[in-house]
Amino acid sequence: MNIKMTGIDHSNASIEYRELFALTRSAQVRLMEQMKDTYSLSGCVIVNTCNRTEIWISYEQDSSADPYDMMCNCKGIDPTEYQPLFVCRSGAEAVRHLFELGCGLKSKVFGEEQIITQINDSITLARETGTSDAVLEALFRNAVTAAKKVKTDVRLIAVDRSVAHTAAQMLESKYGSLSGKRVIVIGNGEMGRLTAQVLAAYGCEVSMTLRQYKKGTAVIPSGCRVLDYDARIDHFNGAEIIISATTSPHYTLHYEDISRVYNGSPHILVDLAVPRDIDPEIAKLDGLELYDIDTLGGANIDEGTNEGIRQAKVILDEYIEDFETWYQIRAMIPKISQISEIAAYDVENRIKKSVRQMPLKPDEQTRLCETVNKAAYKAVEKLMLGLRKTIDAGTLDEYISSMEHSAATEGR
Secondary structure: OOEEEEEEEOOOOOHHHHOOOOOOHHHHHHHHHHHHHHHOOOEEEEEEEOOEEEEEEEOOOOOOOOHHHHHHHHHOOOHHHHHHHOEEEEHHHHHHHHHHHHOOOOOOOOOOOHHHHHHHHHHHHHHHHOOOOHHHHHHHHHHHHHHHHHHHHOOOOOOOOOHHHHHHHHHHHHHOOOOOOEEEEEOOOHHHHHHHHHHHHOOOEEEEEEOHHHOOOOOOOOOOEEEEHHHOOOOHHHOOEEEEOOOOOOOOEOHHHHHHHOOOOOEEEEEOOOOOOEOHHHHHOOOEEEEEHHHHOOOOOOOOOOHHHHHHHHHHHHHHHHHHHHHHHHHHHHHHHHHHHHHHHHHHHHHHHHHHOOOOOHHHHHHHHHHHHHHHHHHHHHHHHHHHHOOOHHHHHHHHHHHHHHHHHHHO
């Protein structure tokens, strides 16, 4: 399969390195367009989450295509500097990785569900940008569908299934009950809203920051108050817990600002962003505890004894097989369509005489013939596509080529 990916993630790189390759939405668009145009790729998709950045490509002929080198060239990076931190996969290995990634088997927070949305958003952005292709569309669509099936049918147990829940669980282990704890959540994006919603459900008094230009359009979770973003430093000492979860490339809390106002009372700060939102130097201030995304991982999972993982992989195997079969026969689809059209045309011609003898109006006869034509087309197409489940791709190609020749001969 002409599919390759390269990626950096929490399993082989600390947050200091991952944030170097974190991309804003606009940066993703620019890089996908640049890679596709520069290297004449068939498709390019970027998966960018708080724990990983992955570059996915598909191509027609050039088997030497290397997405890591392509990315480094486009970003002006020396490829030798960070190569040990990246993993490259191709073909079936890459396909399986995406499917396992989609259902949370490779997440820092084991089994977390947000990754499904993130993968779906990745292919959507590539489609809107014009850098996706049929192969990557089918791959990502099947991975998302498989992940939803796993989510519905399997209970993947390790820790709570989202970073927000894991953060709340960590805070509860520190404080005991969170009821009545004063919390500021910086960020009104998806992660910020989810975190605010979770903590409000735990009984916290949650204030969510909001920039002036977003007032009136932003969604505020039930039970949460609004705090002007520019006033976040002034309210710092009034909160026992401060969580930042934005997509900003800059710090939301700087050491200089906090050291100027901090009164020495105990605070817990949680940084859920990559690149990081909270200046790490803040942790040097007495009385402040700072946690980032790398401190919120799940327990070590024994895949050999985890029944949920076994069940998930059974489901994934089925969807992976379907994708691989589609990939193998996709080149045959034009031939199958041609054969189906010829067969449908032949069936329509064979019934026309009988249809003319029916007590129907001319337009009704025409509609009946068209209906039979469509039904015949679908039936022949379904039968030929069904062969892929019983014979290998090479034999199927021979059969279809033979039928194509016969159908063309009969059609003349």
